[in-house]
Ligand SMILES: NC(=O)C1=CN([C@@H]2O[C@H](COP(=O)(O)OP(=O)(O)OC[C@H]3O[C@@H](n4cnc5c(N)ncnc54)[C@H](O)[C@@H]3O)[C@@H](O)[C@H]2O)C=CC1
């Protein structure tokens with residue numbers, strides 16, 4: 001299977017490394033398309049596959065073309081790829097907000113898969129939601145799912161709107177976790193811990209809490225009840241969170257991310 005990755009940034013490089021590491025493709029069958037001669041040279045140094053700066057050189061011949069550039073760069077990319085994509089090729093886009101209809105029209109091709117991964121894909125702990133057009137065959141869908149699965153878990157969704165929602169939850173989600181961790185590290189240093197101690201206390205608490213949750217059948221509410229003693233410290237924190245509308249703030253933040261994903265698609 002010949003794979004072309006367009007855009008060798010955070011996500012493009014993550015895929016290249018992951019596919020090679022999982023032996024799902026060889027370096028000989030992997031190509032990367034970069035925008036400038038400097039990026040071509042920088043990407044070539046990773047020795048993950050053949051790097052090119054010319055779409056005409058690397059788009060034909062690919063079985064799967066992965067689009068991993070910023071949504072704002074997509075119009076220029078579509079222009080550069082105009083007329084090069086053939087109907088038998090599968091296009092997999094991970095660009096936030098960019099709609100399947102836009103991809104189909106701009107690239108004039110029917111086989112389109114839209115996916116939303118997240119950054120823990122870098123360590124095989126990613127979460128990817130994906131959907132596809134009817135023209136993608138079952139065998140092609142399985143091939144792509146196998147590729148995505150090298151970076152973590154995957155879920156197929158029927159409705160394209162679920163991709164914008166997944167963008168707001170799991171795509172941007174790691175940033176929300178880091179935001180909460182950072183706030184607690186600030187609290188810890190304000191209470192007298194060194195930054196290194198604060199980092200240890202907070203990161204191990206997040207790791208332990210998530211692992212405990214994952215290994216149980218209990219809900220978050222159940223676990224909060226197990227941590228919180230009546231009239232104790234956790235309850236005091238929960239009251240302060242309530243007064244500060246922390247929960248509502250997080251829900252509103254996710255909604256803003258979903259709205260922005262929809263807006264990017266317009
Ligand atoms: N970073 C994240 O956590 C996630 C990002 N995404 C999506 O993945 C896409 C890529 O994001 P990142 O990797 O973080 O961005 P990035 O900025 O790290 O990488 C994008 C790369 O694309 C290259 N590029 C731009 N135009 C190009 C062109 N015409 N031809 C070839 N290369 C071109 C840029 O030079 C850059 O190296 C975005 O559309 C984003 O919405 C999706 C899920 C998570």
Ligand SMILES: O=C(O)[C@@H]1CCC=N1
Nearest residue numbers: 096118167171172173
């Ligand atoms: O912030 C963004 O737009 C991208 C999509 C999900 C994570 N990063």
